[in-house]
Amino acid sequence: MSCNRYSNTIIFSLEFCERTQGNFVVNRFFVGLVVVISFISISYASERYSFGVVPQQSTSKLVRSWAPIFKYIEQQSGVKLQFATKRNIPTFEEACASADYDFVYMNPYNYVQFHDESGYEAIAKARDKKIKGIIVVRKDSKFKKLKDLSGKKLAFASHLAFGASLIPRNELKKRAVKYTSKYLGSHDLVYSNVAQGNFVAGGGVMRTFQTADPEVRKKLRILWTSKGNTPHAFVAQSRVPKHIVKKVQQVLVSLEQTAQGRTFLNKLKIKGIEVAKNSDWDDIRKLKF
Template identity: 40%
Template sequence: MKVLFASIAALSMALTTPAQAGEVPGGNEVTFGIVPQQSASRLARMWGPFLEELSQQTGTTFRFRTTKDIPTFEACLAAGAFDYAYMNPMHYAIFSSEASYRAIAHQEGKRLKGVMVARVDSEFSEIASLDGQNIAFPSPGAFGASILNRASLQRVNVSYTPSYVKSHDSVYRAVAAGLMAAGGGVTRTWNALDPDVRAQLQIIHETEGFTPHAIAVHEGIDPAQIDKVQAALLSMPASHPDLVKGIGMKGFVAAADSDWDDVRALGMDREETGIKHEGDIACPSG
């Protein structure tokens, strides 16, 4: 497993030049973990320029980090492996207390919704028609793509066989290829999907909306640095809208821990979420 992780980490860094990685001469260096909703190579292309500008504005070098899949990312959050992290709402609800992460921002004007997709030429036009089918999800703990969609299927008493395929893009491609009857994603990754793949699919269900992913910081980071980072995040949409658009967003707002009380109110225990929190996992370092 360590060899596999090392290859992913090497890929992530190989896709960024020193400038793209956010190199700031003489600055502090921290890690920024990104939940792997998409491939490591695609995430590096999306987030590298954004983190470079964040580094320049704050005087802190941000190192892009991700993992081979969402369960590994969850285990790394549990270990406090990232200084800053972009994590899903259920991750934040859990690891804000278990691993001392504190939210500083989230996407502006956004409610996170899960979507269920099927091929446009399939017989599946609503989730009730999926009884007995194979359905793809990124991972058990993917909040919108898996947790919310599984809850929707449960409410209509649909029996199905889940397949966990590591990323949102893998879900969409598996359904487009006819390998799965349907699959779960979220509106942001659906909108960012390759148009050729999206043209083969249709949304057959959308869940209710929740507070979106958190950008959070681990305990022990200098409060003065955190203030600079938060201020830079909030100003980025006006100063560099192209970079914000590049990560699939329009803007940010300052966050409070209570913003994710809607997620906590779901009352899901650890077993129900499927979120990993322990194990011998090799996590990225600075």
């Protein structure tokens, strides 16, 4: 069932929440973001399940992209989902390590890690898609190749962000490029800070770069792109009843079959979603960082 406690968790309710005796209690129809600071008990109907989304981008952008999908899943399956994320990627990873969420959309490296440590099992992934790490620079930058970044200060989302940090940093290491790192917490912050000239370069992934603020994106260019790896995983925690997991999985993989579902997927830059199994991420397990 949904976790009863959230610390510094950003929660988007699909229904309206009102404050009652220190608790946030589900009322009728939504409309808001609730930022819950410190430990505040959350009460929901027993069948409500939390769905954590990795905060690669700003909370407002995540809400616009994901909340309609969760509402659609609820309408199609009867399973009530609660959107949840964190202010930054490191604290989100801590929540996943503690198995705080019932369902999660997480990066492939985190999946391999938390499958073994926290009981998460893959149920789906993007179809016909590989995650590609990138390094971006300002469009007017003089840098033409990775070697040019030697001795510079680079921005990354977090230490363990797979495509946006581990992959590009590993490539820099293989090419013996010495640099210093600054972890900013999200992909969007990396892109905006590089665009503003606060860093000469930064890591990201192709999908979030394509969905970044157009005003930011037009100031950037991609310096380097990695080979593709198995993308992010849609996962379920082992405590969630199997029939609930199956219902959510069925709606996810059927999204591309309706016009409404395709609209949702287009916002995520995903063509479709397919059933996945644990071994699909064996390519990630073979990587050495």
